[in-house]
Amino acid sequence: MAETESDNQFRTGMAMLAGNTLSPDWEKAVVLIDAAAAAGHADAIERQALLECRGVGRAPSWDKALDLLAIAAGRGSQYAARQLILLADDQFEPADSAEPRQGDWGEMRSRIPIAQRVRASTAPGHMFSASPIVHAVPDFASAAECQWLIAAAAPRLDRAGVYNNPSGIDPGRTNQSALFNFCNSDMVVEMIRHRIANQLDAPLGCLEMSQVLHYGVGQEFVLHCDFLDPQAMREEIARNGQRVATVLIYLNDDFEGGETSFPRLQIDHRGGPGDALVFGNVDSAGRPDSKSQHAGRPPTRGEKWVFSQWVRNRAPG
């Protein structure tokens, strides 16, 4: 089938947002995606939902975003349909279902409990350390969300990089990761990001691009601190802020080993699927705290999957 004008606009707009920079040139891309969506392009409407919830070139609105998702599903976007099923019914629908899902998408959309889905956890959890904070929060994400994140990351895994190495590859980080830039984020991921921002009482703009990490047997993320080196990364910190907190969400438990270890705090932790570990990388005065040093230990059997969110002390810009 010949490519239509709106196919072309959608493809070109998405290509502009495919990189991993924190601030791509949104303006032109958004014009193209909006134009394709206005012409009824289902995939463009599905992406427009993400623009609405993030507030790119408009005021952020979950309601408008979810309305668009229902329209996109009605126009045949299976991706939009799967997001609605998860958000309304907390059910994970694999992407390769043989039968295209039929549904009353407007009705399903109306049942999405937005406030509940983005609400911070009120469970006391377990405070391992007060300074730096290391706080285990149970049941932070649902089983379906964990399955969703693994499925979204699995086809895109790449050798994990580190910020302060120009080649991006670090010998101390043998695990793999998948980044959620605009092109591969979605409303399920955005809801989890929103929940994390609420949990930390931080603006959404402070969250870096989310990642899912994968460790096979023997793969590890050796001892490191998540804060950015105040000297070596001075310009980056001035531009985009310091990385003051990290939130991990454990996505599975069918492995052995693979703890998150903080040797200076004598913590060795493994959460169950959906449990979060929130930790600070700076002390109460905002200074980098080397006691936050930690490692992702290698699994000795099976594979470990974890969602990792680095959080700055201010939004980039």
Ligand SMILES: O=C(O)CCC(=O)C(=O)O
């Ligand atoms: O996988 C882990 O347990 C640790 C991950 C980690 O240190 C990070 O994402 O910064």
Ligand SMILES: [Fe+2]
């Ligand atoms: Fe880390």
